Amino acid sequence: MDNHPFSHTATSQEPPSSLRRSTRIEFVTPVFLSGRDAAGERFRELTQTVVVNLHGCRLRTSYHVLVGMLVTLECPKAGTTGKGVCVKVWDAPAGVVGHEIAVQLVRPQNLWSVPNPPADWEIVAKTMVEGPTVQAEPPTQAAAPPSPAAPPLVPHAQTSPLGTLTVDLRLAELEGRSAQLLESFLDIMRSQAEEITRTSLEELRQQVEVLLRDAEERLRQSIHQSYEASAASLTGLGCDLIDQMTSRSAQLIRSAEETLRASLRELPGSQDRAAPAQSPKQASQK
DSSP: OOSSTTOSOTTSOOOOGGGSSSOOEEOOOEEEEEEEOTTSOEEEEEEEEEEEETTEEEEEESSOOOTTOEEEEEETTTTEEEEEEEEEEOOOOTTOSSEEEEEEESSOOOTTOOSSOOHHHHHHHHHHHHOOOOOOOOOOOOOOOOOTTSOOOOOOTTTOHHHHHHHHHHHHHHHHHHHHHHHHHHHHHHHHHHHHHHHHHHHHHHHHHHHHHHHHHHHHHHHHHHHHHHHHHHHHHHHHHHHHHHHHHHHHHHHHHHHHHHHHHTSTTHHHHHSOOOOHHHHHHO
16 A cells, blocks of 8 residues: 555545554645646646645545646645645546545645644654654563563564654655755746746837837927928918908008099089189180
């Protein structure tokens, strides 16, 4: 059997709690599951746990996640975040959208903030911090010394819980280092991508500034040319108006003079005053 906490299927017989790394309990809490799916596309979805323990959880997802893929779990209620590896995938029943997966945490912890967790959670957590310690057995009643032919009693390393914890700790450490290497590689790739993006944006900004200056200069020249054309047009129009007004005024003055003269000729006695005086010689001739 695999040594991860969710390696068995749902129909397999449950092992004794003493052989598990930490007790599993049914605990439902919302979590954000994020990472990359089988197609390499990033995803992030809100789902919820079904079963949890100190080393991971079982939850449902609508994305295609494969065994061995690194994912991130965020528990919004507790405000905690942890990295994990998909260690088991269950096929979805017919007519059901999504499927269940088992996620093993890189660093075992009570990520779900389970109130009053099982007692072995605290023991496992303490063992991870302080390291496994061999407790002295309490004194028992005096027993008869073994016979010389009897072999010495040696604890079986494979069935020792402390040995299992040591292997689990080493596996967790290796998984943590793998996750750190992956994160370092992703950080380098993100830094390079950010640098390329900044360079591209700076070049784009410079090109936009050149285009804006060129457009502004062309617009200024166009406005200046339009202003000069408008000024010349207005000047010509003003000259035409002045000429027309001058010609019209001269016509009005001539018309007024003619009208005034006609009026004066029609006044009584204007003809007598207008006729020249005759001499006495001219009068005698008449």
